Amino acid sequence: MAAARIQRWAWTLSTYEYKIFYKKGKKNSNPDALSRLPLNRVGKTEVPAEMIMLMDHMDSTPVTAQQIKAWTRKDPILGQITNYVLKGWPNYRDNDEMKPYFSRKTELSVFDSCLLWGNRVVIPNPGRDIILQELHEGHQGISRMKVLARGYVWWPNMDAEIEQTVRACHKCQVNRHAPPEAPMHPWEWPSNPWSRIHIDYAGPLYGKMFLVCVDAHSKYLDVHVVNSATSANTIEKLRTMFAIHGLPESIVSDNGTPFASQEFQDFVQRNGIKHIRSSPYQPSTNGLAERAVQTFKEG
Ligand SMILES: [Zn+2]
CATH class of the missing domain: 3.30.420.10 (Ribonuclease H-like superfamily/Ribonuclease H)
Structure with missing residues (x-):
């Protein structure tokens, strides 16, 4: 959806022809004024509404936004990362557990006290097992589980944990070479109305x-x-x-x-x-x- 919106902007802009001139800051007073008049609030990344809560499209959510909010606040790492996103990142990191977040720092944002990486919700520790179980439903195997997960959620080591779940499951192993016609997973959101x-x-x-x-x-x-x-x-x-x-x-x-x-x-x-x-x-x-x-x- 967001991609469609960016595309629309690109189309709108592409109907114009541009001549680019260099203008000194002093003479370019309209944009210059804006850059010098920051809003009086902490830097919160505004994410277009349709980009976030992709989870809203899910037919059933195993965890709620309220739970994610509460867990994020209680988690020492995620709490700190939320602070960094809102107030600025330091040059050093306190421990290795923060590494995956530091390497994604330009792509992290905060929405309604939940952390997002791109449009994926960062799931705090207490919710990860529940999500894994939900993804595992129907025993669709490693790659399908990863595809579904990547549309909605993220946490460090998520891919490895998905692999572990599938390897530990007898049914998944038996189904491994089964025909690819997988049953519907409740996380799949049809792209057309009334389909x-x-x-x-x-x-x-x-x-x-x-x-x-x-x-x-x-x-x-x-x-x-x-x-x-x-x-x-x-x-x-x-x-x-x-x-x-x-x-x-x-x-x-x-x-x-x-x-x-x-x-x-x-x-x-x-x-x-x-x-x-x-x-x-x-x-x-x-x-x-x-x-x-x-x-x-x-x-
Ligand atoms: Zn399984």
Whole structure:
């Protein structure tokens, strides 16, 4: 997204032709004034909103921004690094543990008391194992885990820890030479709206059931009231939605009866939609729908 924005700026600027002149500072008073009138606050790097919290796009976050904030503050190293980012870096470093941060100092920033390296969130120690476990879900192997991790998170030795996790896992070793068609990982964010939708039922509420449907890209939420959660009712409501928004590439659901029936299987197949059913071993596959149901219930 940020890249797209930079590209837009580049296009805008490329429509002009430039002549560059040298002007003494004294005569170049407009930019000179700006450089001499710093704002009265500590130097906090402003990162465009769309660049940071890429984690927001994740269907389910294993750790929250609040937790990262609290852990970062408590961690002696990360606390110090945050200070350096905000107030300036010293020429020396106190210990070797700070080395990976010093070598990235021009690319580190602070957002909402969380440290970022580029657009990746620096995960403090207490969160690393949780993230590793989440990445390991589905036993996708070293390279897929690294790719997913690099889109969102970083900490020193992260790559080595991913490798360790996979080597210590029997299932990953067995799957190593399996065909590359890996199951969906909840961290994958589809690049187009309405390409992957998650569905689930909420209720009963006032004697009705509610088909909750959420688009993984935009988080657009659609809720339909039905008398009972049957395959026929589900299909009817999905038809209505598809008539408005078009056919999605895939539907994610749990193994509930309305989604597991032959009738439903025939429906998705006829429409060329891939049906991903969350397995009991991978409950968070459909975390997005479950969260949407929560949001709906709260509403
Ligand atoms: Zn594994």
